[in-house]
Amino acid sequence: xxxxxxxxxxxxxxxxxxxxxxxxxxxxxxxxxxxxxxxxxxxxxxxxxxxxxxxxxxxxxxxxxxxxxxxxxxxxxxxxxxxxxxxxxxxxxxxxxxxxxxxxxxxxxxxxxxxxxxxxxxxxxxxxxxxxxxxxxxxxxxxxxxxxxxxxxxxxxxxxxxxxxxxxxxxxxxxxxxxxxxxxxxxxxxxxxxxxxxxxxxxxxxxxxxxxxxxxxxxxxxxxxxxxxxxxxxxxxxxxxxxxxxxxxxxxxxxxxxxxxxxxxxxxxxxxxxxxxxxxxxxxxxxxxxxxxxxxxxxxxxxxxxxxxxxxxxxxxxxxxxxxxxxxxxxxxxxxxxxxxxxxxxxxxxxxxxxxxxxxxxxxxxxxxxxxxxxxxxxxxxxxxxxxxxxxxxxxxxxxxxxxxxxxxxxxxxxxxxxxxxxxxxxxxxxxxxxxxxxxx
Amino acid sequence: xxxxxxxxxxxxxxxxxxxxxxxxxxxxxxxxxxxxxxxxxxxxxxxxxxxxxxxxxxxxxxxxxxxxxxxxxxxxxxxxxxxxxxxxxxxxxxxxxxxxxxxxxxxxxxxxxxxxxxxxxxxxxxxxxxxxxxxxxxxxxxxxxxxxxxxxxxxxxxxxxxxxxxxxxxxxxxxxxxxxxxxxxxxxxxxxxxxxxxxxxxxxxxxxxxxxxxxxxxxxxxxxxxxxxxxxxxxxxxxxxxxxxx
Ligand SMILES: Cc1cc2nc3c(=O)[nH]c(=O)nc-3n(C[C@H](O)[C@H](O)[C@H](O)COP(=O)(O)OP(=O)(O)OC[C@H]3O[C@@H](n4cnc5c(N)ncnc54)[C@H](O)[C@@H]3O)c2cc1C
Numbered sequence: 084x085x086x087x088x089x090x091x092x093x094x095x096x097x098x099x100x101x102x103x104x105x106x107x108x109x110x111x112x113x114x115x116x117x118x119x120x121x122x123x124x125x126x127x128x129x130x131x132x133x134x135x136x137x138x139x140x141x142x143x144x145x146x147x148x149x150x151x152x153x154x155x156x157x158x159x160x161x162x163x164x165x166x167x168x169x170x171x172x173x174x175x176x177x178x179x180x181x182x183x184x185x186x187x188x189x190x191x192x193x194x195x196x197x198x199x200x201x202x203x204x205x206x207x208x209x210x211x212x213x214x215x216x217x218x219x220x221x222x223x224x225x226x227x228x229x230x231x232x233x234x235x236x237x238x239x240x241x242x243x244x245x246x247x248x249x250x251x252x253x254x255x256x257x258x259x260x261x262x263x264x265x266x267x268x269x270x271x272x273x274x275x276x277x278x279x280x281x282x283x284x285x286x287x288x289x290x291x292x293x294x295x296x297x298x299x300x301x302x303x304x305x306x307x308x309x310x311x312x313x314x315x316x317x318x319x320x321x322x323x324x325x326x327x328x329x330x331x332x333x334x335x336x337x338x339x340x341x342x343x344x345x346x347x348x349x350x351x352x353x354x355x356x357x358x359x360x361x362x363x364x365x366x367x368x369x370x371x372x373x374x375x376x377x378x379x380x381x382x383x384x385x386x387x388x389x390x391x392x393x394x395x396x397x398x399x400x401x402x403x404x405x406x407x408x409x410x411x412x413x414x415x416x417x418x419x420x421x422x423x424x425x426x427x428x429x430x431x432x433x434x435x436x437x438x439x440x441x442x443x444x445x446x447x448x449x450x451x452x453x454x455x456x457x458x459x460x461x462x463x464x465x466x467x468x469x470x471x472x473x474x475x476x477x478x479x480x481x482x483x484x485x486x487x488x489x490x491x492x493x494x495x496x497x498x499x500x501x502x503x504x505x506x507x508x509x510x511x512x513x514x515x516x517x518x519x520x521x522x523x524x
Numbered sequence: 525x526x527x528x529x530x531x532x533x534x535x536x537x538x539x540x541x542x543x544x545x546x547x548x549x550x551x552x553x554x555x556x557x558x559x560x561x562x563x564x565x566x567x568x569x570x571x572x573x574x575x576x577x578x579x580x581x582x583x584x585x586x587x588x589x590x591x592x593x594x595x596x597x598x599x600x601x602x603x604x605x606x607x608x609x610x611x612x613x614x615x616x617x618x619x620x621x622x623x624x625x626x627x628x629x630x631x632x633x634x635x636x637x638x639x640x641x642x643x644x645x646x647x648x649x650x651x652x653x654x655x656x657x658x659x660x661x662x663x664x665x666x667x668x669x670x671x672x673x674x675x676x677x678x679x680x681x682x683x684x685x686x687x688x689x690x691x692x693x694x695x696x697x698x699x700x701x702x703x704x705x706x707x708x709x710x711x712x713x714x715x716x717x718x719x720x721x722x723x724x725x726x727x728x729x730x731x732x733x734x735x736x737x738x739x740x741x742x743x744x745x746x747x748x749x750x751x752x753x754x755x756x757x758x759x760x761x762x763x764x765x766x767x768x769x770x
Contacts, residue, residue: 102714104711144567144568144570144571145570145571145574145575146567146570146571146574147570147574148574148575150577155574169550169575169576170575173577
């Protein structure tokens with residue numbers, strides 16, 4: 084038995100961890116209470132089996148690649164970081180990348196991850212053509228939009244609960260360079276931020292970093308980052324068409340005492356961050372894709388900043404109508420508390436593709452909170468606002484929502500459960516998350 | 525057009541073998557993978573072709589079958605520029621203490637086979653006047669330890685073979701690299717207690733081998749910390765060392 088947790092380091096659970104080396108061994112590893120795990124970047128308990136956790140990162144082979152079409156077949160453990168580093172210089176990138184490149188293909192499919200382009204280009208699953216799935220029942224099936232389509236759409240965003248993804252075939256986008264033309268817009272409050280995101284609807288990439296300690300007339304003040312793929316002609320003389328993903332060499336070697344993050348340090352940081360951004364506002368510049376898409380990746384183990392007890396991420400999506408009031412109310416409460424992350428992320432989402440995919444047309448807000456005090460009660464109250472507005476929480480970030488919140492947010496749950504049951508009648512595939520939110524007790 | 529350089533990895537299916545093949549293919553080498561089970565190497569060959577658009581050959585090679593070595597080398601389409609031997613067998617020390625056959629297999633897998641095959645390639649490279657030979661040995665060969673001296677002694681023999689071969693071959697334009705990886709997180713070490721700061725991942729070893737070939741380094745301790753650790757261990761007087769349960 085090993086102690087296992089997600090990226091938020093809460094909860095920490097005992098599980099039997101296996102690292103199979105062959106697909107046959109994956110099959111043998113499946114027993115009652117098994118879940119697949121990719122690179123452990125889900126924050127909460129999604130990648131922890133109730134009994135057994137099967138780590139897939141050993142499966143890191145590219146099976147085939149067709150440069151004429153950008154179609155690629157991959158084993159589920161290939162990391163996006165590897166894919167970007169290998170195929171970027173050849174002019175290909177994934178269509179969708181989340182805020183860290185250290186996620187596996189299996190994890191990206193299972194969470195149907197969204198990037199800064201969800202509002203116009205959709206989620207990860209949209210570019211997946213087929214998957215090879217090892218079901219809880221013991222079959223290995225190929226699923227696509229045409230073949231085993233129920234299994235396909237339940238697996239996209241299905242948080243590993245339909246079985247273990249062994250391989251996926253997806254499409255890569257062609258790019259001229261690995262650089263992004265970035266434009267920063269400075270928004271003085273929430274209304275301005277939402278307007279700027281709306282205006283950025285036609286931009287390929289858009290995201291807002293909100294200063295979540297700002298209150299009063301400054302509530303929701305933020306920096307909006309719009310981005311487009313840069314062409315070769317936009318690069319400065321002598322710049323390589325594809326930048327190298329350097330590690331800053333920074334890392335967090337130990338758990339910082341929870342004190343380090345307090346309202347004073349956060350306020351000071353945010354003031355500085357906002358002012359630096361404001362100076363760049365209006366103009367545009369060309370930046371490497373690495374800091375643009377993965378701002379936190381250059382600091383290894385940054386999750387330790389929150390101390391040993393870990394932290395919680397709260398990511399909700401609120402349908403467009405009525406979003407302004409609810410987001411305002413949430414931000415107001417968060418600012419009053421003063422212990423949330425330095426920066427909250429606000430962005431627009433479009434329609435999701437999988438049956439349980441998180442995205443729906445509206446605004447998504449993501450916040451981090453250290454685990455302490457009455458945080459669980461506080462988040463329950465926030466959830467009530469989310470549910471009342473017809474919103475939902477992202478399962479890849481969740482460690483604590485209630486069954487009621489979940490059921491209210493995901494009306495397609497019945498359909499998902501029926502498909503899951505047909506793929507796994509004995510109920511072998513289970514995670515701590517499914518035990519908490521889905522499974523019959 | 526200048527033809528691409530080529531490298532062959534003996535023991536291609538190991539984690540270090542896969543990582544090394546990737547490092548060389550990424551650097552633009554055509555690679556060949558050699559191992560006991562050629563069919564099992566197919567997915568790795570496909571991976572390298574898809575990733576790096578290089579030529580990948582597969583060859584059957586069994587390090588215990590020394591009688592086949594001449595035929596193996598003669599059967600290659602061309603003499604590679606770089607030959608890398610990653611083969612080795614950790615075995616189980618406790619079993620080797622009483623099971624002579626097991627002890628012999630460990631010795632042959634880590635010393636006899638790798639030395640003979642690299643020696644054979646050395647002759648061909650010397651005849652050509654160029655080439656690099658890489659042997660993956662082990663820090664375990666720097667001093668025999670109570671807990672793994674069968675393996676360690678074979679690695680010690682291999683290290684000594686490589687250093688002698690290096691001294692000789694350097695006069696003929698052929699370079700020999702000895703690699704001592706230390707703890708690597710691989711199939712071989714799964715379940716073992718490894719010391720975190722002294723442990724590296726397989727790709728780090730692959731990159732270190734590629735760099736050593738480029739820089740003509742003689743002996744590589746993949747994690748620099750090991751050079752110091754082994755210096756201390758090597759210089760402990762036998763009377764003290766004997767008492768350590770190590
Ligand atoms: C810094 C940071 C930023 C992030 N930003 C974003 C973002 O912008 N957008 C976004 O959508 N997400 C984001 N995430 C969340 C992350 O993208 C998802 O949690 C993703 O699923 C993690 O992938 P993983 O390989 O680490 O999977 P894990 O965390 O190991 O697993 C996640 C889920 O995938 C399932 N799974 C993994 N592999 C398989 C497989 N082979 N077969 C079946 N199921 C499998 C697991 O069972 C689990 O349910 C972020 C996370 C971090 C840490």
